[in-house]
Amino acid sequence: MKARIAVLPGDGIGPEVMPQALQALEAIAKQFGHSFEFRHADVGGAAIDKTGRPLPDDTLKLAKESDAILLGAVGGYKWEGLAYDVRPERALLGLREQLGLFANLRPAKLYPMLADASTLKPEVIIGTDLLVVRELTGGIYFGKPKGIEKTADGERGVNTEVYTTPEIVRIAKVAFEAARKRRKKVMSVDKANVLESSELWRRVVIGVAKDYPDIELSHLYVDNCAMQLIRNPKQFDVLVTTNLFGDILSDEAAMLTGSIGMLPSASIGSGVGMYEPIHGSAPDIAGKDIANPIATIASAAMMLSYSFNLDQEAAAIERAIVRVLEQGYRTKDIQSPTGKLVGTQEMGRLIRAELGKA
Ligand code: NAD
Numbered sequence: 001m002k003a004r005i006a007v008l009p010g011d012g013i014g015p016e017v018m019p020q021a022l023q024a025l026e027a028i029a030k031q032f033g034h035s036f037e038f039r040h041a042d043v044g045g046a047a048i049d050k051t052g053r054p055l056p057d058d059t060l061k062l063a064k065e066s067d068a069i070l071l072g073a074v075g076g077y078k079w080e081g082l083a084y085d086v087r088p089e090r091a092l093l094g095l096r097e098q099l100g101l102f103a104n105l106r107p108a109k110l111y112p113m114l115a116d117a118s119t120l121k122p123e124v125i126i127g128t129d130l131l132v133v134r135e136l137t138g139g140i141y142f143g144k145p146k147g148i149e150k151t152a153d154g155e156r157g158v159n160t161e162v163y164t165t166p167e168i169v170r171i172a173k174v175a176f177e178a179a180r181k182r183r184k185k186v187m188s189v190d191k192a193n194v195l196e197s198s199e200l201w202r203r204v205v206i207g208v209a210k211d212y213p214d215i216e217l218s219h220l221y222v223d224n225c226a227m228q229l230i231r232n233p234k235q236f237d238v239l240v241t242t243n244l245f246g247d248i249l250s251d252e253a254a255m256l257t258g259s260i261g262m263l264p265s266a267s268i269g270s271g272v273g274m275y276e277p278i279h280g281s282a283p284d285i286a287g288k289d290i291a292n293p294i295a296t297i298a299s300a301a302m303m304l305s306y307s308f309n310l311d312q313e314a315a316a317i318e319r320a321i322v323r324v325l326e327q328g329y330r331t332k333d334i335q336s337p338t339g340k341l342v343g344t345q346e347m348g349r350l351i352r353a354e355l356g357k358a
Contacts, residue, residue, distance in 0.1 A: 002035045003308055006066035006272075008043040008059065011088060012281025013291035013344075014072020015046075020293035020348025021070060021300040024320075027355040028304070028313045039066065043095075044074025044088035044281075054091035060098055063272065068307040069095070070300060071276040076283040088281075096136060100269035102167070103174040104134040104246065105306070106278060107264065108233075108253040113325050114334055117258030120230065125256060130236040131182065132253050133175040134246025136267060138167045139197075141243050161197045163242065168204040174268065175240035176212040181311065185216045185237035189225045189245055201242065222249070229253055254278055261292030261333045264299035266306050273307045275299040285332075289343040292331040294321055297351060320354035 005025075009018040022038055029036050041047075041059040048054055054074070063069050074088040084090070095101070109129045115122040143160030150156075172188075179186045188205045190198035202219060209217040220228065222245045228235065229249065233256050241249060254263050260279045267274045277295030285291055297317060305314035324347070330339030331347050342350065 003067040004037045006063045006069040007038045007040045009072040010043050010074040011045040011076045012073055012283045012286040014281055016291050016344050017293040017296040018072045021296040023348060023352055024297050024317055025300050027352050032313050043091045045076050045079045048079055054088050055094040066272060068303045069272060069274040071274060073281040075281045095274060099272050101267035101274055102137045103171055103268050104136045105266040106132045106250045108257050110257045111325055116336055117334055118256060128233040128256055131178055131238045132246060132250040133238060133240040134250055135171045135243045138163055139243035163197050163201055165204055168201050169208055172205045172208040175238050176215050179215045179238040183237040184214060187236055187239045188219050189222050189239055189241035191222050193221060259334050262294050264295050264302050266302045268306060275303040289345060290332045291344050292333050293344050293348050320351045323354045324350045
């Protein structure tokens, strides 16, 4: 297949980890006979420095005209004093809005050889392999009325949790489709015992499930889910939930595995999907060749699977990552007493070498 990929390295460690992902994709293209065209553009602080804006029109146009977007990270000390609406991080919101990216997918998978990095006991955490599907463009972050108003005795702050049937249907479909590529279980998380918006959420998810008889659907209240993630994370396959609950649960799930440098993410809508590591630009370690490139390489693997349906190719990248870790190679963030310490570029090279052997 042929695909045009918008490459937005961004700031900090973004430009260091991105080449490692692109080289892994090139190795895959060669091995499986695909052609990936990489088209680079500035985003975040790098774009502010050149154009004064975190998401220049040219970058947005390039993103819209591509088949998928691979993003590094944005932000850094240099731009911290800027007004909120021209900060590097605004670029992410702009891309989500403009591309209609309504679903955020975050896998949290524990590599058994890294169990020590988790704060949970190995017997609890080993075997964890779950995916949080978070609704990204609706719910309480966008609902109206919102705001703070003066009252006779002080002030009143308001936000509104609101979901419509179409919004719930489309996110539920993403979850059921994702489950088809996995262990075929969906857990819908809500607060249907208290919130009407959650009552509707549950009812609509149950309706969508009728089109997916091969998928097992269950429901949990969000407070119970937060507990279950710590008590027994292995029970979960795909979790689907609202914007607010997903914001909290996806961070909780990510931290189960203990290492921010390992975790990829996808934001998808009806068109172009965007793939990025969950970590930020890590300005404290930028430019030192010590950042872990695995989250970005794994994001490229998610792109192959979710945007291009190249599941075999995505699995090849994931296997290469596992084999390099099995051989004991570690970047600084996941280093163990017996690990062989390597830098960003060397970790990327080792993963490519494994891909070449396959
Ligand atoms: P961060 O994720 O950049 O860093 C948190 C800690 O994790 C740091 O100690 C960092 O060195 C470490 N770390 C992160 N990624 C790593 C990797 N691949 N390998 C090894 N260590 C890694 O979060 P932060 O420090 O809160 O934010 C830094 C900047 O990034 C801020 O400007 C923030 O707004 C921005 N940010 C951007 C995104 C994004 O682009 N999606 C996400 C979060 C934060």
